[in-house]
Amino acid sequence: MTDLNEYKKRIEAVLYTVGRFLTVEELAKMCNLGSIGIVKDCINELKKDYESRDTSLEIIDNERAYKLNIKKNYLYLTTQLLEDTELDKSTQETLALIAYKQPVLQAEIVKMRSNVVYDHIGKLKELEFVTSEKAGRTRLLKVTSKFYEYFDVVHNELKSKMEDIKTEENKSLSPSFNSEEDKNEN
Incomplete structure (x- = not known):
């Protein structure tokens, strides 16, 4: 036994x-x-x-x-290894954009990032991180379950986490209007 x-x-x-x-x-x-x-x-x-x-x-x-x-x-040790071997930074950025905007038209991603994304999308489809289906004269892109498993992301939390990042980014980039108002009051 x-x-x-x-x-x-x-x-x-x-x-x-x-x-x-x-x-x-x-x-x-x-x-x-x-x-x-x-x-x-x-x-x-x-x-x-x-x-x-x-x-x-x-x-x-x-x-x-x-x-x-x-x-x-x-994770930092292995993340660097994975970046070097599987996805270059530019392809990762394209993948992040697709994940954030999904479902998203390929034409929209091309407008935002240029024609180089065709190569990125091809690689992402080959690695099975992205699926695409015909949508008129372009394609509709979505991330796959493999994306969520590989990057250890919970499907329902992805949008909210990205919204949090966007909010923090906007806060750090926006000028401080309070400091101008303070100057005018004095």
């Missing part, structure tokens, strides 16, 4: 390989474990193991789904 340590190793291997959130049911199926209870026990044990070893990895959960992830204070 296989022991709990063997089950933990299976679950850890699957979480590492898949790199996205998996439900308990998905883990049970992928690891050939019939009991959801055993999967939950293994996840809890793995979480404790990672905490006690004080590693750069952790198991995070999101509404009954689990993912092996890099701790936030070590």
Whole structure:
């Protein structure tokens, strides 16, 4: 009979390989474990193991789904590696714009960023971060579920986080009218 340590190793291997959130049911199926209870026990044990070893990895959960992830204070190391290998800064900016404005017409993105976005969009579609569908003489662009999983973003929170960034940016860029009023009063 296989022991709990063997089950933990299976679950850890699957979480590492898949790199996205998996439900308990998905883990049970992928690891050939019939009991959801055993999967939950293994996840809890793995979480404790990672905490006690004080590693750069952790198991995070999101509404009954689990993912092996890099701790936030070590993300800067891997983010730089990913930027160098997969998406250059300009392509990342195009992706961010699509994510913020989605669903958005390709023609609108081209107007904002120039013809170079055609190459960006091609790469983003190839990496399956963006989908496009015919919309008249242009295409309608949206980010995919892979985008949300890869960048560890919750779908419903994306717009509000970007709005917060925009608000902060506007505050820092707008001139201080109060200082002018103060000068006129004196």
